[in-house]
Amino acid sequence: MAxxxxxxxxxxxWAVEVAAFAAHPDNATKWQVNIKSVDWxxxxxxxxxxxxxxxxxxxxxxxxxxxxxxxFAPGEQLIMxxxxxxxxxxxxxxxxxxxxxxxxxxxxQRGELTxxxxxxxxxxxRALQRSAAESLARLKTxxxxx
Numbered sequence: 001m002a003x004x005x006x007x008x009x010x011x012x013x014w015a016v017e018v019a020a021f022a023a024h025p026d027n028a029t030k031w032q033v034n035i036k037s038v039d040w041x042x043x044x045x046x047x048x049x050x051x052x053x054x055x056x057x058x059x060x061x062x063x064x065x066x067x068x069x070x071x072f073a074p075g076e077q078l079i080m081x082x083x084x085x086x087x088x089x090x091x092x093x094x095x096x097x098x099x100x101x102x103x104x105x106x107x108x109q110r111g112e113l114t115x116x117x118x119x120x121x122x123x124x125x126r127a128l129q130r131s132a133a134e135s136l137a138r139l140k141t142x143x144x145x146x
Contacts, residue, residue, distance in 0.1 A: 005128045015097050031138045033131055038052055109132065
């Protein structure tokens with residue numbers, strides 16, 4: 001089942017600052033609600049071809065999510081793909097200056113629900129939407145903190 005989950009938030013910091021923090025895999029544990037660890041599989045810095053594994057906990061289950069960066073335009077866009085869980089997906093982060101002088105960050109998770117996630121799709125989609133919104137809210141709190 002093809003699925004697109006989109007979440008957007010306004011953050012009161014410059015796009016370059018927000019993007020630098022949000023795009024760095026080591027910071028994922030600070031703002032993404034389900035990410036518990038990061039294991040780099042290729043040497044930093046982040047660039048196209050970089051591979052890493054997020055240790056995740058979702059739906060009460062621990063999983064390893066391998067990702068590869070497929071596009072990276074610092075300060076503008078990051079696209080990474082994974083194929084190792086019940087929701088193989090492409091995750092797209094974009095950062096744009098907002099009309100209010102800060103940054104509009106958008107997170108899109110585009111993929112295919114498989115296995116039990118497909119059977120319980122309405123619940124899976126709601127959980128993914130909630131997780132994306134909570135993660136962006138946490139990012140806003142972390143980035144805007146003095």
